[in-house]
Amino acid sequence: MADPRVDRVADRVHTIIEDIFSSLEEIRVAAVACYRPELSTSDLVAIRPQIFGCLSRSPDVLAGAGLILAPGVLADRPRWLEWWQAPDPTFLDVDLNPDSLDFYDYTAAEWFAVPERTRRRHVVGPYVDYGGTDTYMLTLTTPVEVERRFLGVVGADVRAARFEELLLGVLSACSAEVALVNAEGRVVAANSPRRPSGSLLPVTGGDPLPSLPWRLMSIETTTHAG
Structure with a gap:
């Protein structure tokens, strides 16, 4: 990104x-x-x-x-x-x-x-x-x-x-809708009310985070999976 x-x-x-x-x-x-x-x-x-x-x-x-x-x-x-x-x-x-x-x-x-x-x-x-x-x-x-x-x-x-609350400041500053997701595609945190914590997204693209099984993804290029 x-x-x-x-x-x-x-x-x-x-x-x-x-x-x-x-x-x-x-x-x-x-x-x-x-x-x-x-x-x-x-x-x-x-x-x-x-x-x-x-x-x-x-x-x-x-x-x-x-x-x-x-x-x-x-x-x-x-x-x-x-x-x-x-x-x-x-x-x-x-x-x-x-x-x-x-x-x-x-x-x-x-x-x-x-x-x-x-x-x-x-x-x-x-x-x-x-x-x-x-x-x-x-x-x-x-x-x-x-x-x-x-x-x-x-x-x-x-x-x-609570984890999502700790990220809201930096998430809300992003110009596009983004989500932090785990390896299963479950949302950890996002700046979109359409993507609550625990909801699912297909894991396609995005930037992996070092030393964590998570990645940051653009919501605009994903399709809701659950």
């Missing part, structure tokens, strides 16, 4: 994402520091200051943050989410019993499975967060490892509507 104002959209996206991952790095370092072979849920209290600090630094951005452990890492629990929701840190209590109808198998979620496989950070969404808020969400995660053993991921949630 030739419009330099579109470049400012990409720059703003990069800044927001990198700020979040920077906060997650503090949680990751704390998680590695507290690890021991007989790690238990009581040991995870040590990383709560970093989780709460992450939430408090971005109270208008993050919906939640925390550490999600791989099965078998804890000595006293087969699975565990040390996950806290904003604005006042509230523990997210989910059903982790595999025999329950409401079992939350987070290991199958893309935000967990991809970092486990690639050992690289990942961004997922927008998707409907049926496991927590029932709203369109973006989830950013990065793997936690000790001596090449995968311990789990640290992550943060951002409501898609």
Whole structure:
């Protein structure tokens, strides 16, 4: 895209994402520091200051943050989410019993499975967060490892509507209608009311964003797909 104002959209996206991952790095370092072979849920209290600090630094951005452990890492629990929701840190209590109808198998979620496989950070969404808020969400995660053993991921949630609000200033300055879409063609944010977050566009053309599975596309050259 030739419009330099579109470049400012990409720059703003990069800044927001990198700020979040920077906060997650503090949680990751704390998680590695507290690890021991007989790690238990009581040991995870040590990383709560970093989780709460992450939430408090971005109270208008993050919906939640925390550490999600791989099965078998804890000595006293087969699975565990040390996950806290904003604005006042509230523990997210989910059903982790595999025999329950409401079992939350987070290991199958893309935000967990991809970092486990690639050992690289990942961004997922927008998707409907049926496991927590029932709203369109973006989830950013990065793997936690000790001596090449995968311990789990640290992550943060951002409501898609809030992420779009953070981009409205640079999006509204663009001379044409543009949309930020993920690899599936689902709209992350757009400067057109016809393209709400979560709607679908065919992924044709556009400019990929470095280090993200997203691209900026001109809406004028697309056809609505859903």
